[in-house]
Amino acid sequence: MCLKIYLKFFFILLICWALLVWPFQDSPGIIEKWLLGILVCAFISYLELRNVSKNSLHFPLSPLRLYWFIRFIIKFAYLMVIANLDVAYRVMHPDLPINPGIVMVKTELKHPLGRLMLANAITLTPGTLVVEMTDDGYLFIHWINVISKEENIIKKTIVLPFEIYLKKAFD
Amino acid sequence: MNSIISMIFLFIGVLFIVLGCIGLVRLPDVYNRLQAATKCVTLGICGMLIAVMVEKGFSPMSGKALLCMIFILITSPTSAHAMARGAYRSKVRLCKNSVCDYYEFGRPEEAEKQPLECECKNDKS
Numbered sequence: 001m002c003l004k005i006y007l008k009f010f011f012i013l014l015i016c017w018a019l020l021v022w023p024f025q026d027s028p029g030i031i032e033k034w035l036l037g038i039l040v041c042a043f044i045s046y047l048e049l050r051n052v053s054k055n056s057l058h059f060p061l062s063p064l065r066l067y068w069f070i071r072f073i074i075k076f077a078y079l080m081v082i083a084n085l086d087v088a089y090r091v092m093h094p095d096l097p098i099n100p101g102i103v104m105v106k107t108e109l110k111h112p113l114g115r116l117m118l119a120n121a122i123t124l125t126p127g128t129l130v131v132e133m134t135d136d137g138y139l140f141i142h143w144i145n146v147i148s149k150e151e152n153i154i155k156k157t158i159v160l161p162f163e164i165y166l167k168k169a170f171d
Numbered sequence: 172m173n174s175i176i177s178m179i180f181l182f183i184g185v186l187f188i189v190l191g192c193i194g195l196v197r198l199p200d201v202y203n204r205l206q207a208a209t210k211c212v213t214l215g216i217c218g219m220l221i222a223v224m225v226e227k228g229f230s231p232m233s234g235k236a237l238l239c240m241i242f243i244l245i246t247s248p249t250s251a252h253a254m255a256r257g258a259y260r261s262k263v264r265l266c267k268n269s270v271c272d273y274y275e276f277g278r279p280e281e282a283e284k285q286p287l288e289c290e291c292k293n294d295k296s
Contacts, residue, residue: 022231043288084214091194123248131255142202
């Protein structure tokens with residue numbers, strides 16, 4: 001299993017390296033570049049394997065999970081454009097219509113990677129910014145326009161649009 | 172045709188970056204400013220990189236642009252989260268017209284509630 005995680009990490013890094021040295025033909029020193037890349041990727045993934053906890057990178061891959069992850073990306077892209085228009089409206093409005101505060105909400109996601117995706121998605125969507133995430137799944141979110149302090153409504157507005165997809169993709 | 176579409180994306184990107192900078196000046200406290208900076212600048216840079224990808228087509232440069240885009244989408248919210256958390260830990264208060272602060276209740280070891288100090292420079296109310 002250790003080797004599997006190592007190889008997964010190695011190939012992800014190698015794909016990034018391949019994108020960086022893309023012009024494969026008629027470029028000088030391509031063999032040296034690839035040798036250097038493979039060496040560095042092997043070394044970095046060895047270091048990461050020692051530091052990162054073993055089960056944080058272990059996720060099962062399947063087409064169904066990939067489908068839900070793509071659905072999540074589409075939803076995220078849509079909400080990100082909405083978020084930017086929302087912030088633009090608030091910034092350009094002469095009265096600066098903000099109503100900020102920090103609210104608390106609980107998430108049911110268990111997988112570290114899923115939680116990372118959730119926190120990043122919440123930060124990039126309308127008027128919300130994750131200030132802290134505790135180990136037992138509580139999120140403290142700075143909200144630019146607090147419409148309610150009840151946890152149900154907060155959860156339905158902020159967390160649930162992503163959680164339903166991420167739950168199917170990672171848990 | 173490609174060049175026109177790429178110009179449109181470039182314009183959208185620059186427009187959002189300008190709006191983010193205006194937000195950075197106008198909004199009252201650290202947390203609101205971080206919101207404007209993170210969202211608008213991320214979409215702005217993504218727009219500019221998409222413009223590069225449209226202009227260059229399927230080529231080495233658009234591969235690098237794609238790599239940059241993924242990198243920015245992962246790191247930009249993470250750094251904003253780290254900055255907000257660091258600001259809160261070093262006792263930067265929310266601005267005066269904030270309505271609630273559950274983070275203080277969430278940490279019982281720091282129960283003594285300090286009064287909200289105003290850090291607003293252009294507070295209209």
